[in-house]
Amino acid sequence: MANIRLQNVSVEFPIFNANGRSITSRILEVASGGRLDKDPSGRVLVHALQNINFEINEGERVGLLGHNGAGKSTLLRVLSRVYHPQKGVAKMDGDVSSLIDLGLGINPEATGRENVFIRAALLGLSKSEVAARFDEIVAFSDLGEFIEMPVRTYSSGMQLRLAFAVSTVIQPEILLMDEWLSVGDENFKHKAEARLSNLVNSAKILVIASHDRELIEKTCTRVIWLEHGTVRMDADVKKVCSSYFSQ
Amino acid sequence: MKPWAYVKANLSISSMLAWQDVKQAYRRSAIGAFWITASMAVQITTMGVVFGIIFRTSLYEYLPFLATGIILWSWISTTVNETCNSFIAAEAIIKQLNVNLAVHVARVVLRNLITLAHNIVIIPLVFLVVQHPLGWQLILLLPGLLLVLANLSWMGVVLGMVSARFRDVPQIIAAIMTIVYFITPVMWKPELVPENTAHWLLGLNPFYHLIQLVRLPFLSIMPTAENWILSLLLALFGWLITWFGVNKFSKQIAYWV
Missing domain, CATH: 3.40.50.300 (P-loop containing nucleotide triphosphate hydrolases)
Structure with a gap:
């Protein structure tokens, strides 16, 4: 059985060439939605994903909605086993391709x-x-x-x-x-x-990130809405689409 | 997949990419990858003649020594320098496909092995030209090559990882390798080092032992037990460190590149 299970998954990027919180990083936060922070040694961290929990079962077609920088691509990279989350567990049963x-x-x-x-x-x-x-x-x-x-x-x-x-x-x-x-x-x-x-x-499982309402409504059975690296809403297509596209 | 099949599949990807890299560099040129051989032959001939005159040695002695030295050194140093960039250069693949990370290092190591194969054909030619015989010690060439390869591989993994995280490392390594080139008997004969300095200048230089392992079989001399043991220890110790490093840090490479 193909299955995806994410428990408390967090992904942080250390940014090695940035020196602390500058004006640009403030701007970045507003513009991109990713959260910036410092780790104990003073390095800048981008919290790309924070505490993501969900399970996707065989047969599901899941759409990922969210603004640019909300963490969609990072999440796809976690699912494709490219990024190993620093916290939490990401378990993908079945072979994954993107x-x-x-x-x-x-x-x-x-x-x-x-x-x-x-x-x-x-x-x-x-x-x-x-x-x-x-x-x-x-x-x-x-x-x-x-x-x-x-x-x-x-x-x-x-x-x-x-x-x-x-x-x-x-x-x-x-x-x-x-x-x-x-x-x-x-x-x-x-x-x-x-x-x-x-x-x-x-x-057996499809996960597709998109900005296209029509596509999501046509293809998916469920939508996860990401915002600032967290799950804002995870429900059926109709419900998420109507709140996401009406904001 | 069975472990062996998995290794084989990854080796096949690495060698495919390695061949591509070699071909890539010489595409649309008339003699293609044999430019590697040609430019090395020119370098050896020139240096052989010039240094032969300066050092007043006979080419019969010096040319085989120099040819093996330069060819091996260029293999070793280029591998060390290029493996620093193995992950950095593969960023696009690493961030998108779940390909075993060892592939990227193996690609660079194999690419340099292909280059070595192009260069090594010069050695028998040099021996033929100066009428220098080859001895039975040549059978030690293969184990020697393998041991050097084992050492270059762990160095490649470690350097690739460290360089992905600290981007100054490739430059530092390049500088170090230049120094090592001068303190290692590549062009000059080890006998020229005074007895009391030889111990630390040569004995403690791992690259000296690695070069000796492959060079001496060509020169009809058995590499010493010291050469063998120190190279073996270096490989064992190196792979041990590498194993710990990979366990601890390999999952972070995708974030570093």
Whole structure:
């Protein structure tokens, strides 16, 4: 059973190159919503998440709402096991993958083929798994012969198609997204939408951060509203959306 | 996943990234990565001739000594310097994907091993040119290389972590490695050190022992027991510290980079 459980999770960033509370940090607090503080040795700490508690069970589609800096991305990083919380316990049962920065690890000087293998390896696929699915990836990206060319020769649409095709080969139990992926040109759009929906539907848990009311209402079964690194509201879509978007 | 399969998968990612790095540096050039070999060959030839004249030694003796020294030193020092940046350079990956952090260090270590492989082909050529024979001691090359590699790896993990947290460390290490270059017999022969200073200048210099482990087999000399034991102890002790450091700090690396 895929499951996510966060108990009293707090994440703090030490900021090593800031000297105490300056005017800028006051401004930051107002503008970003993250809380700044000092640790015992006088270092500046950003409290990105404070005392987060929730459980997400299999089948749930959870939307994350909140202003910029409310802690959505940090929370996604905790869920993807990148950030280990300093306090509390974050337990994720099931394999987690995120569809956040599609361009990550794409090297413009390397060929499309090389990039497919590198990106897929970073996503946790073995060489033989990639090799087995290579033709499918190429076919999906519509790159044809261009797959043997350096990525710098691609149009931006082609680059996006390549990145999209590789990034979506995974089939995670827990899928994390930061906004719905936009996938460029008209012809590719339908195909990509179908693939993305398929990926989302086959994931046992989806957590998606978004500012888009329509998307959340369409996709999610539950919404968590983050504010200043804490959970302001955690309830069904209708309730949270109506209070969040009416403020 | 079984432990071995896990290690294998991570090694495969590291080596893929390492090869990419090497290729990347020489893309669109005609002879590609053999620029590594070519520029090293030029450096050795020039230094060999110049220092041969200055030191009034025969090239037969000096060139094999110099070639092994420079090639090994450039391997060791570049690895040490570059591993400082292994986490810093991988920031984007570290902050987004749950990839084992050892991959980033292994990538740098392997990248430098590939460079070494390009350079090491110069050694037999030099020996051929000056008609210097190779001895049976060459079989000690492999264990020597492995022991140096084991030492460079733990240094890489530690330096990578410390540098991610304290950004002055890469600069400090670069300065230290320059000093070590001069106090280690890379270009000059260890016999030139007076007996009473040799003990602390060479005996206490870990890089001296590491270089000896790989250089002497080429020169048909057995590395001494002291070379072996001190290098082994350094590896054991180093990995012990590394193990504690990784347990205590590895979870903070994502916040540091």
